[in-house]
């Protein structure tokens with residue numbers, strides 16, 4: 374996903390084979406605090422690229438039928454997190470989603486955009502984390518895991534994903550997934566919205 378060539382080819386292959394596109398999930402993500410530019414490329418720039426391709430192929434203004442984009446961010450994109458660059462990329466994905474989910478954009482392209490923000494989930498991401506951030510920060514993360522009651526399992530995140538598929542009235546919203554359950558972080562209106 375770090376260049377346009379491959380994803381563009383993949384999107385076009387899907388459209389050619391299935392006659393259209395209904396759902397885009399921008400899932401790829403890494404922890405890489407030392408090679409931080411790689412982290413920004415994979416976690417943020419690639420997600421912008423995936424959203425733009427999804428809007429290109431699904432957008433009604435381009436002859437598409439509308440659709441849904443689900444971006445994978447993290448609770449680290451909402452609250453402070455010991456890996457600052459990783460957190461920055463995830464906060465960027467949350468901001469991107471909220472902005473793409475504005476009503477006037479949906480009115481034009483008919484594409485709903487949401488973001489899933491899980492907490493610590495036991496996947497290869499965790500078992501491969503050693504060396505991707507400082508020992509001190511990784512220890513802080515482990516302390517957070519223990520204070521939070523442990524790791525989510527993949528089915529817990531899937532529940533949040535399915536909720537986003539179903540809730541078609543939450544355009545632009547972020548859905549937080551923790552061991553305490555699912556919680557929407559809506560699109561708080563800005564100061565310009567107030568009378």
Ligand SMILES: NC(=O)C1=CN([C@@H]2O[C@H](COP(=O)(O)OP(=O)(O)OC[C@H]3O[C@@H](n4cnc5c(N)ncnc54)[C@H](O)[C@@H]3O)[C@@H](O)[C@H]2O)C=CC1
Nearest residue numbers: 374375400401402415445446447491492493494496497498
């Ligand atoms: N595991 C966790 O604790 C949490 C993970 N997330 C996010 O969930 C998403 C999925 O992560 P996991 O499944 O947990 O980790 P994972 O490491 O098991 O999966 C990440 C996937 O991204 C792919 N990927 C990495 N760089 C890529 C690139 N340049 N181009 C194409 N694909 C690439 C990898 O091949 C891998 O399949 C990530 O965005 C991650 O930041 C969010 C919150 C918590």
Ligand SMILES: CCCCCC(=O)CC\C=C/C=C/C=C/[C@@H](O)[C@@H](O)CCCC(=O)O
Nearest residue numbers: 447448449492493499500502511514515518
């Ligand atoms: C509260 C914010 C949670 C955000 C979680 C994420 O977005 C992804 C997690 C990012 C880094 C996690 C690193 C975890 C480090 C330690 O838990 C790890 O060293 C423990 C080793 C786990 C194992 O192999 O059993």
